[in-house]
Amino acid sequence: MPKDLIIVESPAKVKTISKFLGKDYVVDASVGHVRDLPTRDLGVDEENNFAPHYEIIQGKEDVVKRLQNAAKKAGTVYLAPDPDREGEAIAWHVAELLKECNGNIRRIQFNEITPRAVKEALAHAQDLDENLFDSQQARRILDRLVGYKISPILWKNVKRGISAGRVQSVALKILVEREKERRAFRPDEYWPFKVLLAGENPPPFWMDLHKLSGKAVKPGVNHVGTQSEAETLEKALKEGSFVVDSVQEKQRKRSPLPPYITSTLQQDANRRMGFSAKRTMSIAQRLYEGVELGVRGTTALITYMRTDSVRIAKDAQDAAKELILDRFGADYYPPKTRNFKTKGGAQDAHEAIRPVDVSIVPDDVKQYLPAEQYKLYRLIWQRFVASQMAVATFWDTTVLVTAPDTVWRAKGERMLFAGFLAAMDKAGGDEDTELPKLKQGDELALTELKKEQKFTQPPPRYSEASLVKTLEELGIGRPSTYAAIISTLLDREYAVQEDKRFVPTELGFTVSDQLSEHFKALMDVGFTADMESDLDDVAEGKKNWEDLLKTFGDDFYPTLDKARKEMARSQQVTGIKCENCGKPMAVKFGKTGEFLGCTGFPACRTIKNFTRDEQGNIHVAEREKPEDTGVTCDKCGRPMAIKQSRRGEFLGCTGYPDCKNIVNFTRDEDGKIQVVESEKPKVVGTCPECGGELLLKKARTGSRFIACSNYPDCTYAAPFSTGVPCPREGCDGELVEKSSRRGKLFYSCSNYPKCDYAVWNWPVNEPCPECGHPILTRKTTKDKGEHIACPKKGCGYTRPAGE
Helix, strand or coil: CCCEEEEECCHHHHHHHHHHCCCCEEEEECCCCCEECCCCCCCEECCCCCEECCEECCCCHHHHHHHHHHHHHCCCEEECCCCCHHHHHHHHHHHHHHCCCCCCEEECCCCCCCHHHHHHHHHCCECCCHHHHHHHHHHHHHHHHHHHHHHHHHHHHCCCCCCCCCCHHHHHHHHHHHHHHHHHCCCCEECCEEEEEECCCCCCEEEEEEEECCEECECCECCCCCHHHHHHHHHHHHHCCEEEEEEEEEEEEECCCCCECHHHHHHHHHHHHCCCHHHHHHHHHHHHHCEECHHHCEECCECCCCCCCCCCCHHHHHHHHHHHHHHCCHHHCCCCCCCCCCCCCCCCCCCCECECCCCCCHHHHHHHCCHHHHHHHHHHHHHHHHHCCCCEEEEEEEEEEEECCEEEEEEEEEEEECHHHHHCCCCCHHHCECCCCCCCCCEEEEEEEEECCEECCCCCCCCHHHHHHHHHHHCCCCCCCHHHHHHHHHHCCCEEEECCEEEECHHHHHHHHHHHHHCCCCCCHHHHHHHHHHHHHHHCCCCCHHHHHHHHHHHHHHHHHHHHHHCCCCCEEEEEECCCCCCEEEEEEECCEEEEEECCCCCCCCEECEEECCCCCEEECCCCCCCCCCCECCCCCCEEEEEEECCEEEEEECCCCCCCCEECEEECCCCCEEECCCCCCEEEEECCCCCCEEEEEECCCCCEEEEECCCCCCCCEEECEEEEECCCCCCCCEEEEEECCCCCEEEEECCCCCCCCEECCEEECCCCCCCCCCCEEEEEECCCEEEEECCCCCCCCEEECCC
C-alpha cells in the first residue's frame, strides 16, 4: 500500500512532523515558493484579463522534480504550507506542478505543530481555497504592475535602480510627512513647576501644577510661558498658602491585555528587547516550526505567528486554568474564563499567538534555547498566561491643593492584589507611591519649589513599534507584510535609523514627493487601505479578482501615461551659489549618496557635500583641512593625501589626474601613517594570448584575478577560479571569485549572465548529505566559528570545518 505524502514549506517542519507521524506518511518540503512571475519581464498579460505567466523559480528545479517523483509513488498528496494567503499560494502552485503526477491532492491546515493538530487536519482535509489564492494572486499582480510600470519613470527622473511599491511607498509617505512636520515645528517656551509640600503626617510629597487661572496646564496649552511670568508666580506662591481642596480615594481594577497578535508582538519585542520586526518574525518562525529541547526532541513552542485574531482555543484556556491554579492559586483565576473580542476588519482565521503547551515554562527550557528565542518565548508565554488571570487591584488617592491662582495635583497608588501581574516580569509592588494621610482644609508647608525652562518638542520620529502600530491603525498592509515593508524602506535607502528612529533620506523625500504629485490615488492612505479591504473581499469570495484589477487599471494607466509626460527630472534647486560659475547648486543623487551639484553641469562640474539643520535648511559641509601624511609619491615625487572611496580610505597622489598612483596604508600605535607594501604577484601559469607570465593579482575591491605580466601590451585577464563546477543543472561553468560594489566577496558562475548562480561563501566541491545539493560552502559565524554548511535555502546541514 503506497504511503501518503505531506508537503510543508520548510525542512524544519519536516523534522518536527516526522517525529510524531507513523510510517504511513512521507514528509517533504517545498522550501518556500516554487513558482512565481518571471524576474526579467512583467509576466502579466494586461490585454487578457491580467492573466499571469508563472515559471519555476530558478534553483527550484530539483525541488520540483523531487516532489513530482514522490507524488507519483504516493497514495494521497496533502499540501500543508502555512495557513494564510501566502501559504495557500504555495499550495496552489505545488498542486499545479503535481496534478499530472497524482490527481489525489488535498489541502490541510494547522495552527500549531502538534500530533493532535496535524492528525485532526488530516482527518478534515479539504480542497484548495481558490478565493484565497485569487486574493494573493491579485496582490502579487498589483505589486508587479506598480513596481514594473512606475520604477522606470523614477529611474529616468530621480536615480537609476530605485523602485516604487504599492504599500512601501505609502509607508514612506508616512515617514516623510512626519519629518516635514518636524521641520515646520517651532518650539514654544514653557516653565513647568513642582512643589514639595509637608503636612502634619510624614512624608513630604511632590505635587505638579495642574491648573493656572482656572484652566488646565500642559506643554503648549495655558502654560507659564516666560521667565518673567515664572518669577512672578514663584513670588506669589512663596508668599501665599497651600490648602488641601479635596482628597479622593477609590479602588481601581486593571485588566490584562489580550494575547499577542502579529502587530502587538512586533511592537512589544521592539520596545522591550530592541528586536526589529524582521528579526522578531524570524525568531517566531523557528519557535513555531520546532526547536530541539533535549529529551523532548524537536518541539514546536508557539502557535502560528501571522494572525490578527485574539481568539483562544478552549483546550488552551483549560490548560492555562490548570497551570494558574497550580502555580499561583485559586485567587489568581477570574470568576469566569476570560475571552477577548477581535477588532472589526480582522480576518480571525487563526488563534492568537500563544504557547503550544503552556506547561512548558520558559525557565525550564532556557538551557536549550539561544538567548533571543528564550526572550521571545518568555514574552509570549507571560502575555498568554496573564491574559487568563484575575484582574490586579489598586487603591488610588488623588489630592488637589489650592494656592494663589493655581491648583496642584498629586496621585498615589498602592497595590492591593497583583492578579495577572504576578505572571509578568514586574508585579508592580515596588512602584507603589503612597501619600500621607490628608483631609480637606489642611494647610501644607512649602518645603521646596522647582521651576525649569523647557521648550515644546516636535512630534517624535517613528520607531519600528510606532510605525507598525500606525500601519495597523490605518489599514496599510497586513500582519504578514509589516516586516517586509520596513526592510524594503531601509534596503532601498529611502530611510535610515538614528537612535532606533526612522529618518527619511534625501532620496526618500524626493521619491515620496514625486509619487505624491503624480500618483495621488496610489499614495493616498485611504485608497491603499480600501485596496487591502477589497483584497480581503476577494479572499472571502465577495469580489472577483479580475474585476478588482480592471477597476484599478481604469485609473492607473491614464495616470501612468500622464506621469511619463509630466514628471520632470528631479532637481531641488537651492539658494546656494556655485563658487566657480555663480549658478545655483541643486540636490543630486549619485552612487554614494546625495550631494550638491552645479546646475551648470556638464559645463561646470562643481560638487559639494551638504547637511540639513532641524528645520530642513541646507548647509554646505565644511571641508576638513587635509592631514599631512608625510608620504611622498614614488612615481612623481608629489605629496600623497588621504582620499575616500566607497570601499574605504587610501593614499592618492595630489598630482591627480596627471599621476594616478594610489597605495593602501595603515596607522601605527602613535597614529602615524605607514604605507602597506604590495605583495609581489604569484606566477600561476602562461598567458594563452602572448606567452607571458600569468600573475595572481588582487583588485581594489578585494577579489583576486589572473592577468598577464605584459600588461598593458597584453590585456588578457580572467577571474580567479575556485575549481568548483557550477552546481546548476545543465551549466558547464565554474565558480569564480568576484566582489560586490561594496567590496564583499562572493563566488559566481563563469558563464554569467547566461547563468546567474552565486554564493557568498567559499564553495566546497562536495554534495550535501542531507538534501543532495551538489556543493557545500565554508563559512564563519560568531556562534559556530568556521564550519561547513549547505548553501541551499531551507537546508540546515552544517558540520565543523575540521571533519
